[in-house]
Amino acid sequence: MAFLCPLYVRAADTLLLKSPHQQLLAKLFTRNGYLLYQVQHVAQLLIAPSQLGIQVNGRTAGTQVRQLTISHRPFVHANSLAYTITVQEKEGAYTLECRMFDNGAAFRYVIGGPEDKQVTQELTSFTLPPAAGVWYFERNSSWKLQSYAGLWQRTTVEQLPTVSSQGPVQGKPLVIELPHKQYAVLTEAALYNYSGMRLKATGNNTLQVNFTEGDKGFAVKGKLVTPWRVILYANNLNGLVNNQVIAALNPQPDPVLFADKTYIKPGRSVWSWITRNTHYMEPAEELRFIHAAAALSFEYTLIDEGWETKWPHKWQQLKSLCDSAAQTGVGVWVWKHSKEIRDSVQRNVFLDSVAMAGAVGIKTDFMNSEAMDLINFEEGLLQAAAARRLMVNFHGCQAPTGESHTYPNEMTREGIRGMELNIMKEPIPAWHNAALPFTRFVCGNGDYTPGFFSNRGNTTLTHQLALCYLFNSSFQCIAESPLTLLEDSTYAPILPFLKTLPVTWDETIVLPGSDIGVMAAFARRKGKDWYVAVINGTDTVQRFTLQPRFLQDAGIYKSTLVKDSPDGKAFVTERTNLRKQDRQQFMIPATGGLVIHIPMPVQTSKLIHEKAIIH
Structure with a gap:
């Protein structure tokens, strides 16, 4: 790990980090060489003392800490106070960046150096208050953590290790019910060049960061910057729904890549796939849907799975439909299986063809993982699509972490149990809908x-x-x-x-x-x-x-x-x-x-x- 040269020094074995109006307080401290933290809102404990640390290239950071130093003076950034902390250990030093909002706290690890970093584990954990209620999503199959299409239901923190037939690992977010109708959320923000965070219930009211790759881990080239580990806070449901911390933790859009945003247009779409009949994906039927979209004043139609296999001259037919749709003010989106565009050359050829045909967006499906290679696929697709002025909809994927802030051409993503389950004889119950917002x-x-x-x-x-x-x-x-x-x-x-x-x-x-x-x-x-x-x-x-x-x-x-x-x-x-x-x-x-x-x-x-x- 690379040593750092602090510019502003405030060294201690305990550091107190405050939000702008001192609504949230985090304490960073050491105990027998281990790096720990806790977070509270005024008198309400959100996270009890919990471990921090990360295992990189066979070394476990967070277990032999000698000194904590605020190496840069805290500064205001997007309604938060930003802290840069140097963690000095026996074998080197690394940075812990922290952001304190009045309604959320976030931290991430930064390890410099040009060498590749093999991440095999995070010690990062979240210890919740006793008897806290926890809302999590459940699906009794391996699809639970592949597509995040589970039913939202409630348990207690004590029951988390055993409540699921699929084991103790849960997807994000977890929504925590605290006393007096207060709420906390465990999730992550700015998931780029890293594996998606899952949460493993380890007992004693504690959850630890977990990865799809398991013990083998994943490799990051050069400097390592993890996603933000996020604890949101809300004193009521209105505060929960209106929390903007996740977006604030994501980088601003690239001013060159998004110099022109005029093609990014929110809107409603018709869709033939879910109500498909014997005429499904016949060009004449899709044209009927286009005219129906116009009659409803909808902006889009989505041409889903099958158009590439059922149309003998697919690109000519797609262009014809796009031309007809444009005359009615309707834009065309097309579906594509992700496995066919994971190679960047194949991806770019496909996107070029989509753009030349006149379509406005792509829906890609079946990533079925938040392993690092799939996360990189998603970001690469957003960049390549933006270069061609195309919008994107991800399916068969994990929940968002604010990607649409950095890449505003991401219009939506699945990572949710939605209405398509109704045609799979797993109808959506009303209580699931009432939990989703x-x-x-x-x-x-x-x-x-x-x-x-x-x-x-x-x-x-x-x-x-x-x-x-x-x-x-x-x-x-x-x-x-x-x-x-x-x-x-x-x-x-x-x-x-x-x-x-x-x-x-x-x-x-x-x-x-x-x-x-x-x-x-x-x-x-x-x-x-x-x-x-x-x-x-x-x-x-x-x-x-x-x-x-x-x-x-x-x-x-x-x-x-x-x-x-x-x-x-x-x-x-x-x-x-x-x-x-x-x-x-x-x-x-x-x-x-x-x-x-x-x-x-x-x-x-x-x-x-x-x-x-x-x-």
């Missing part, structure tokens, strides 16, 4: 493919509609066939909602009544319009009380609400007047939903218009 979606966009009205499992029609407003995805792929939406009168009441459905939001507020796995209730603003979306995750009727204090104006808001009919077989739309001071109660049926569109009051809109004329 507070668990997986805390990490970033998820390609869940909501709105599967005709194959909705044990959820209602309005529950499915509400998911389109609750679940974040800059490429929001709607599961239901657009032909069904346009031709079946059942869906006529919600067509105005689908035609104006936002996919990015200016403001999100988690409403009272929300409870992980029980109820998710959001108020979300896009421009001047507000939307309320609520889903019931239980098998019994739930009472929801709406107090629209988020409204800025004291006027009357002429709103439209969508709810389920008593028999659950139809949408019911109603006009209602809402005021900021109102308190309205709604009975959300078992596994049901509610959606309300609240436009700006007429008088307020008129006033803004008059002011604009005056100015």
